[in-house]
Amino acid sequence: MGESASGSASGSALALARPANLPAPSASLAPSSLGIVPPLAVLGIFFFYPFVLILGQSFFSSHGTLSLAQYAEVLGTGLFRNALFHTITITLSATAGCLALGLSLSIVIAFVPFPGARIVSRMIDTFIALPTFLVALAFTFIYGTAGLLNGAAMSAFSLSLPPIDFLYSQWGVILAEVTVYTPFVMRPLLASFSLIDQAEIEIASSLGARPFRILRQVIVPAALPALMAGGSLCLLLTTNEFGIVLFIGAKGVQTLPLLIYDKAIQEFDYSSACVLAAINIALSLGFYALYRSTLAWLGKRGAGLV
Amino acid sequence: MLVWSKRGRAGAWLVFGILAGVVYGLPAAVILCASLARSWNGVLPSGLTLGHYAQAVSGSSGAALEASLITGVVASALAVLNGTAAALALRRMEGMPRRVLDAVFFLPSAMPSVSIGLGLLVAFSRPPILLNGTIAIVFAAHFVLISAFTFGAITAGLARLSPDYEQVAASLGARPIYRLRRVTLPLVLPYLIAAFSLSFALSMGELGATVMVYPPGWVTMPVQIFGLSDRGDVFHAAALTILLAASTLAALASVSLVPARSAAR
Numbered sequence: 001m002g003e004s005a006s007g008s009a010s011g012s013a014l015a016l017a018r019p020a021n022l023p024a025p026s027a028s029l030a031p032s033s034l035g036i037v038p039p040l041a042v043l044g045i046f047f048f049y050p051f052v053l054i055l056g057q058s059f060f061s062s063h064g065t066l067s068l069a070q071y072a073e074v075l076g077t078g079l080f081r082n083a084l085f086h087t088i089t090i091t092l093s094a095t096a097g098c099l100a101l102g103l104s105l106s107i108v109i110a111f112v113p114f115p116g117a118r119i120v121s122r123m124i125d126t127f128i129a130l131p132t133f134l135v136a137l138a139f140t141f142i143y144g145t146a147g148l149l150n151g152a153a154m155s156a157f158s159l160s161l162p163p164i165d166f167l168y169s170q171w172g173v174i175l176a177e178v179t180v181y182t183p184f185v186m187r188p189l190l191a192s193f194s195l196i197d198q199a200e201i202e203i204a205s206s207l208g209a210r211p212f213r214i215l216r217q218v219i220v221p222a223a224l225p226a227l228m229a230g231g232s233l234c235l236l237l238t239t240n241e242f243g244i245v246l247f248i249g250a251k252g253v254q255t256l257p258l259l260i261y262d263k264a265i266q267e268f269d270y271s272s273a274c275v276l277a278a279i280n281i282a283l284s285l286g287f288y289a290l291y292r293s294t295l296a297w298l299g300k301r302g303a304g305l306v
Numbered sequence: 307m308l309v310w311s312k313r314g315r316a317g318a319w320l321v322f323g324i325l326a327g328v329v330y331g332l333p334a335a336v337i338l339c340a341s342l343a344r345s346w347n348g349v350l351p352s353g354l355t356l357g358h359y360a361q362a363v364s365g366s367s368g369a370a371l372e373a374s375l376i377t378g379v380v381a382s383a384l385a386v387l388n389g390t391a392a393a394l395a396l397r398r399m400e401g402m403p404r405r406v407l408d409a410v411f412f413l414p415s416a417m418p419s420v421s422i423g424l425g426l427l428v429a430f431s432r433p434p435i436l437l438n439g440t441i442a443i444v445f446a447a448h449f450v451l452i453s454a455f456t457f458g459a460i461t462a463g464l465a466r467l468s469p470d471y472e473q474v475a476a477s478l479g480a481r482p483i484y485r486l487r488r489v490t491l492p493l494v495l496p497y498l499i500a501a502f503s504l505s506f507a508l509s510m511g512e513l514g515a516t517v518m519v520y521p522p523g524w525v526t527m528p529v530q531i532f533g534l535s536d537r538g539d540v541f542h543a544a545a546l547t548i549l550l551a552a553s554t555l556a557a558l559a560s561v562s563l564v565p566a567r568s569a570a571r
Contacts (some may be wrong), residue, residue, distance in 0.1 A: 029392075034395075035391060038391055038393035039391040039395070040410070043410070045390070046426070046446050048499060050422070050430075053428045054428060075548060081523050099505040105322060111308035112322075114322075120326070126555060129558055130511065130554055130555075131510070131528055131530065132511070132513075132553055133508070133531070134337065134551060135367075137337065137531070137540075137544065138332075138333030138334070138337045140540065141337065141346070142336055142545075146351075148346070148349050152349045155349075161549075179329050179333065184409075197375075211308050211309050214308060219395065224330075240416070240417075240418035242513060242514035243532075244512040257418055257419075257514060260418075260421065260429075261518065264427065264518065265517070266426055274428065277420070277421040277424050277425070280411070287416075288416030292409075
């Protein structure tokens with residue numbers, strides 16, 4: 001695919017080539033579009049070649065015959081169904097949580113601004129680049145068996161067993177993912193809120209509209225595209241999240257990425273790992289397509305987001 | 307202003323403060339406290355010590371710090387090189403080929419990191435290219451994972467660049483290579499530095515692909531932190547996490563300095 005694309009591209013550049021002393025349009029500044037070949041080759045070797053091998057290993061049995069037997073075998077296991085169930089539950093719950101928390105925090109930052117609100121909104125980009133497992137590690141200090149909440153509760157009510165144990169269920173994973181991925185919702189939201197004319201809101205409230213009515217009728221409709229973009233990005237990221245699930249290490253809470261790691265690294269079962277990876281990649285590409293098409297749709301509406 | 311009554315505003319801020327404090331402030335504070343605490347048995351940590359930081363920069367953690375820094379620099383440099391080449395070439399294209407290739411270079415960001423690690427493991431444990439067990443496979447994993455973000459940052463920078471300078475240079479007879487070296491690259495340098503910093507920050511925190519491919523002797527910080535916290539050595543893990551977060555933040559802070567300087571020029 002790469003070769004044909006770059007071939008036709010270099011053809012179009014040749015057609016556009018003209019003498020250098022004429023005022024040239026920007027499309028003819030490069031010597032040739034053949035420049036795309038080296039970076040494409042690098043990506044081909046380190047990204048597409050491994051990707052094709054994963055697909056290949058998932059469809060070919062060890063005897064080299066094409067079959068779906070490996071899929072049937074992996075899909076039939078309770079381990080897979082458990083991982084798929086947890087992946088879907090965690091993805092959907094965490095995304096819903098990110099949308100709710102992101103919307104609430106963004107509304108306050110944008111429409112009920114407090115001193116320092118600008119600094120907070122600028123810190124969001126920084127949060128996005130921090131490693132995700134940082135939050136999981138912090139949660140073990142706060143909500144873990146020997147964490148500060150359990151310590152406080154045990155000494156206050158003289159209990160012998162730690163009363164708070166949600167961290168070691170899928171709820172711990174979901175809460176950690178909401179923390180980590182909410183900034184991804186807030187970024188497009190704050191961008192779209194900055195496009196709302198503040199006068200519109202002030203007029204509405206001077207005409208007697210109460211805050212909740214303005215929220216419902218002005219702010220939330222304007223935020224809808226940004227919520228969709230942020231939400232689909234959250235679906236993609238939470239499906240593939242690995243660090244948080246690994247760090248919390250809750251018994252029985254296994255997601256697809258964690259199961260792939262277990263199969264490949266703990267059990268050296270590469271063919272099962274490849275089947276699982278193919279399924280995970282398909283899911284991930286689906287969410288990515290959703291995200292990109294939301295962005296494209298936003299772009300057409302002229303909202304300069306993300 | 308959405309809420310006009312003083313009481314309503316105070317209420318909104320209170321809710322915001324509690325939410326942001328519990329969700330973001332508390333975790334950050336807790337890790338910072340733990341990294342400095344001698345022990346933590348009750349509600350509050352007890353005893354102040356820098357011992358965990360001393361541990362975190364020596365021995366196996368010191369080696370992890372070094373491995374992460376080297377991996378981050380090498381992978382980011384490769385990603386900037388490759389991303390710049392791709393973005394410059396794509397700038398010349400239009401229509402369908404450009405859209406398709408754009409999508410191709412963004413595709414790695416749509417992939418689960420663990421699957422990227424698995425793919426590299428499967429692909430480079432067999433001829434013709436054998437990289438399994440070497441440091442190079444870690445570089446490759448980090449390169450692939452950050453490449454889309456690097457490419458995106460550079461493409462965004464190039465898009466802001468007015469073609470006028472290059473067209474003037476071209477009309478004055480500057481050859482393409484000379485033009486690239488003396489006009490285009492100096493103009494996009496701030497964006498290249500920003501792309502490098504972002505890539506470095508992402509590489510420092512990478513875990514999913516690294517645990518799949520890392521050879522013994524090249525343990526990066528996230529892998530080391532996981533190992534420590536898995537063994538229950540949580541204070542040491544907290545100190546190393548603070549160092550990791552600090553280096554990520556330092557890399558990102560350098561980004562915010564660069565555009566200001568280029569604007570002043």
